[in-house]
Amino acid sequence: MSKVLIISSDCHAGGLPANYEKFLPKKHHEAAGKWWVAYVKEMIARAGTFFDQEAMDDYAEKTGEHGQFQTFMQTSETIADDVLMNLLNDGTSPFSPRQGEWDAKVRLDELEADGVAGEVIFPQMAPFGAGLMQYRYQVDPEQNHAGLRAYNGWLAEFCNQNPGRHAGVALINLDDIEVTCQDIRDAKASGLFGGVLLPTSTGEFPFYHHPRYEPLWELCEELDMPLQTHSGWSPDYGDAPGATAMFISEVDMWAQRSFAALVWSGAFERHPNLKLILTETGTQWIIERLRVLEFKANLPIFNHFKKDLSLTPTEYFQRQCFIGASFLPVHEGQQRHKIGVNKIMWGSDYPHLEGTWPNTADALKTTFLDYPEDEARAMLGTNALDVYGFDQSLMESVAERVGPELSAVTGIAAQNGAA
Amino acid sequence: MSKVLIISSDCHAGGLPANYEKFLPKKHHEAAGKWWVAYVKEMIARAGTFFDQEAMDDYAEKTGEHGQFQTFMQTSETIADDVLMNLLNDGTSPFSPRQGEWDAKVRLDELEADGVAGEVIFPQMAPFGAGLMQYRYQVDPEQNHAGLRAYNGWLAEFCNQNPGRHAGVALINLDDIEVTCQDIRDAKASGLFGGVLLPTSTGEFPFYHHPRYEPLWELCEELDMPLQTHSGWSPDYGDAPGATAMFISEVDMWAQRSFAALVWSGAFERHPNLKLILTETGTQWIIERLRVLEFKANLPIFNHFKKDLSLTPTEYFQRQCFIGASFLPVHEGQQRHKIGVNKIMWGSDYPHLEGTWPNTADALKTTFLDYPEDEARAMLGTNALDVYGFDQSLMESVAERVGPELSAVTGIAAQNGAA
Numbered sequence: 001m002s003k004v005l006i007i008s009s010d011c012h013a014g015g016l017p018a019n020y021e022k023f024l025p026k027k028h029h030e031a032a033g034k035w036w037v038a039y040v041k042e043m044i045a046r047a048g049t050f051f052d053q054e055a056m057d058d059y060a061e062k063t064g065e066h067g068q069f070q071t072f073m074q075t076s077e078t079i080a081d082d083v084l085m086n087l088l089n090d091g092t093s094p095f096s097p098r099q100g101e102w103d104a105k106v107r108l109d110e111l112e113a114d115g116v117a118g119e120v121i122f123p124q125m126a127p128f129g130a131g132l133m134q135y136r137y138q139v140d141p142e143q144n145h146a147g148l149r150a151y152n153g154w155l156a157e158f159c160n161q162n163p164g165r166h167a168g169v170a171l172i173n174l175d176d177i178e179v180t181c182q183d184i185r186d187a188k189a190s191g192l193f194g195g196v197l198l199p200t201s202t203g204e205f206p207f208y209h210h211p212r213y214e215p216l217w218e219l220c221e222e223l224d225m226p227l228q229t230h231s232g233w234s235p236d237y238g239d240a241p242g243a244t245a246m247f248i249s250e251v252d253m254w255a256q257r258s259f260a261a262l263v264w265s266g267a268f269e270r271h272p273n274l275k276l277i278l279t280e281t282g283t284q285w286i287i288e289r290l291r292v293l294e295f296k297a298n299l300p301i302f303n304h305f306k307k308d309l310s311l312t313p314t315e316y317f318q319r320q321c322f323i324g325a326s327f328l329p330v331h332e333g334q335q336r337h338k339i340g341v342n343k344i345m346w347g348s349d350y351p352h353l354e355g356t357w358p359n360t361a362d363a364l365k366t367t368f369l370d371y372p373e374d375e376a377r378a379m380l381g382t383n384a385l386d387v388y389g390f391d392q393s394l395m396e397s398v399a400e401r402v403g404p405e406l407s408a409v410t411g412i413a414a415q416n417g418a419a
Numbered sequence: 420m421s422k423v424l425i426i427s428s429d430c431h432a433g434g435l436p437a438n439y440e441k442f443l444p445k446k447h448h449e450a451a452g453k454w455w456v457a458y459v460k461e462m463i464a465r466a467g468t469f470f471d472q473e474a475m476d477d478y479a480e481k482t483g484e485h486g487q488f489q490t491f492m493q494t495s496e497t498i499a500d501d502v503l504m505n506l507l508n509d510g511t512s513p514f515s516p517r518q519g520e521w522d523a524k525v526r527l528d529e530l531e532a533d534g535v536a537g538e539v540i541f542p543q544m545a546p547f548g549a550g551l552m553q554y555r556y557q558v559d560p561e562q563n564h565a566g567l568r569a570y571n572g573w574l575a576e577f578c579n580q581n582p583g584r585h586a587g588v589a590l591i592n593l594d595d596i597e598v599t600c601q602d603i604r605d606a607k608a609s610g611l612f613g614g615v616l617l618p619t620s621t622g623e624f625p626f627y628h629h630p631r632y633e634p635l636w637e638l639c640e641e642l643d644m645p646l647q648t649h650s651g652w653s654p655d656y657g658d659a660p661g662a663t664a665m666f667i668s669e670v671d672m673w674a675q676r677s678f679a680a681l682v683w684s685g686a687f688e689r690h691p692n693l694k695l696i697l698t699e700t701g702t703q704w705i706i707e708r709l710r711v712l713e714f715k716a717n718l719p720i721f722n723h724f725k726k727d728l729s730l731t732p733t734e735y736f737q738r739q740c741f742i743g744a745s746f747l748p749v750h751e752g753q754q755r756h757k758i759g760v761n762k763i764m765w766g767s768d769y770p771h772l773e774g775t776w777p778n779t780a781d782a783l784k785t786t787f788l789d790y791p792e793d794e795a796r797a798m799l800g801t802n803a804l805d806v807y808g809f810d811q812s813l814m815e816s817v818a819e820r821v822g823p824e825l826s827a828v829t830g831i832a833a834q835n836g837a838a
Binding site: 261 | 625626630656657660661667668669671676680683684685701706710711714715718750773
């Protein structure tokens with residue numbers, strides 16, 4: 001076809017606080033309300049570093065949302081908790097300001113207008129500290145588990161509103177691996193999830209080189225549920241002036257760590273069909289990371305650690321891993337052959353403002369100009385089609401309707417038939 | 420000269436437990452003895468992962484020390500604490516098995532036989548958890564501070580035995596920055612230290628982007644005391660089978676983090692003569708790290724964080740930082756022009772067995788073959804001469820006596836006069 005199938009391998013969705021109540025046992029409702037208020041107030045208290053004025057001005061220019069954000073910031077410091085909660089449930093919060101985050105109909109329209117046929121959905125903040133920041137906050141473990149299950153329940157229902165168009169990423173925690181495995185079985189059984197979010201931090205538990213996670217690896221292979229990492233977690237840099245700059249400088253690094261752990265734990269060796277997808281952690285970093293791991297693995301001291309491994313770190317990566325490259329900067333795209341065109345999946349990061357939405361067409365032209373057709377198609381859609389198990393004929397029929405012309409992306413008219 | 424001046428920018432020294440007593444207040448002597456016994460027993464308990472059999476066999480083949488190590492391992496699990504302490508003070512421990520670590524005369528002979536004229540000395544484990552692993556262990560803060568001062572006292576006396584040949588790296592902790600500054604002033608006043616070891620972990624304190632460290636940056640600039648990082652610290656990976664592989668895979672990463680923090684804290688901006696030297700953290704990593712930092716710094720959100728900075732991360736690196744490359748693998752040396760030949764300092768890692776000693780001549784030939792004379796001389800000696808403030812005429816006279824011929828290193832006879 002002349003159109004390009006675009007699957008965004010990196011999008012985000014989350015409900016308004018009230019949306020989760022249906023999926024949360026009654027006994028947690030009051031605590032959940034308090035948790036949201038405390039969380040948002042903490043974010044606001046840090047806004048001086050986290051949402052700095054100049055960045056907000058840039059965003060306002062792009063979106064026209066400045067006034068709403070300012071009002072929220074100014075009033076939320078002084079208003080009563082219940083009024084704040086009402087504002088959050090109106091979608092007035094600067095942390096979830098776009099209706100497409102919780103409204104599946106608005107979302108689909110916006111994705112389609114942006115040229116995107118299918119998407120992979122990562123969380124925003126979920127109740128009780130679940131989601132990308134799992135184990136960053138001190139939370140009651142029972143509440144945290146209820147919170148992640150509530151998110152999964154909400155997300156399943158959300159994905160089900162546009163069947164076949166959204167692959168959810170299910171939340172887990174690591175408190176009890178038997179429970180974790182049951183959560184993954186539930187997610188798989190729903191048919192609405194494309195993967196499992198592997199927490200970036202393991203909190204007080206050992207990191208992923210430890211054998212305690214073996215049942216998790218085994219199950220994810222058995223069910224063909226890819227493991228997912230996604231940047232977002234970091235240690236607490238506090239409120240020093242340089243804190244946000246440090247956060248942004250290091251945030252990818254924390255989410256990249258699981259790769260080495262799965263190599264040295266033998267998880268990739270014992271489970272050759274286990275997949276690990278590293279999303280919004282950058283792209284080019286894997287070249288340097290593999291260089292370091294190969295170098296270290298060739299030190300004499302590694303003979304012992306390698307003795308049960310039949311492949312090298314690079315070979316495990318090529319066999320079992322993928323990079324969710326998000327909005328792939330030009331210079332990272334130029335390194336694609338060093339990584340493997342079949343390893344890279346583009347993503348718009350919808351609805352985040354640092355992503356390409358609603359200007360994806362322009363962004364694609366910038367990065368993919370002069371790419372050979374098969375490379376552009378692989379990175380923009382067909383890699384994700386396979387990895388996340390989207391329905392090919394559904395995706396292609398949607399792409400015929402909403403996708404960009406290949407020539408508008410690469411500057412070159414389509415040569416092939418169907419991708 | 421036809422000879423090459425070799426200064427090893429990465430060596431290690433540490434006393435036997437008894438050697439520190441003279442520098443440790445009496446009230447800490449008993450606790451120090453208990454601390455050493457507990458520390459060594461913990462290392463031995465982990466020996467199954469940390470000192471694995473095959474690696475030990477490799478080492479034994481290289482050194483002939485196998486028997487001694489085995490005996491120590493087998494007996495130290497069952498023997499009484501006082502007998503263990505006697506063994507440690509005989510230098511029988513596998514963790515400090517070479518006399519040159521605590522005997523300055525033996526050391527100088529071994530360095531000279533290896534072609535090395537001068538050296539920079541990093542710690543082994545110092546009393547009460549001071550040294551490379553600062554803040555890894557739960558230690559009484561008063562004891563920890565006494566321990567690092569004891570190490571500094573011991574090292575100063577040690578360096579003073581061969582004047583001008585050793586540049587010590589002084590230990591500090593970060594419990595009280597006023598006290599830290601006094602320790603740095605004391606080190607500078609002795610004239611025996613070439614730098615200050617910046618702990619890789621800041622423990623319970625904020626990381627180095629925080630303004631609490633400003634007096635430290637100011638003082639180190641004022642006194643021309645370079646800040647040093649050195650790999651070694653890591654979080655505790657526990658005793659899982661993959662733990663040591665993870666440690667080795669990630670150990671460089673932890674010690675690389677301070678660079679970004681000093682950029683974003685504005686420390687390099689406010690203190691243009693402050694130096695940061697990153698040692699045994701690899702070499703090539705800085706290329707990728709600078710790419711990431713430059714990319715992030717060009718995101719709109721960084722406008723605010725950059726507003727007081729007149730340079731880019733790469734420019735701060737070029738102005739104020741150096742890489743202690745240790746035994747520079749061939750492929751890393753090939754990237755030297757991307758980093759800057761004037762930024763890289765070779766080191767033997769004496770007396771560690773993973774280093775080039777006692778086979779430095781062979782190692783140099785492998786890495787520096789066909790290097791232009793000025794590049795080889797810079798990386799092997801003259802960069803370190805300037806950065807650590809060695810006496811040039813002393814170093815050159817020693818090099819004339821003990822240094823290798825340039826042609827033996829690069830394969831090309833000297834063209835220049837004195838370096």
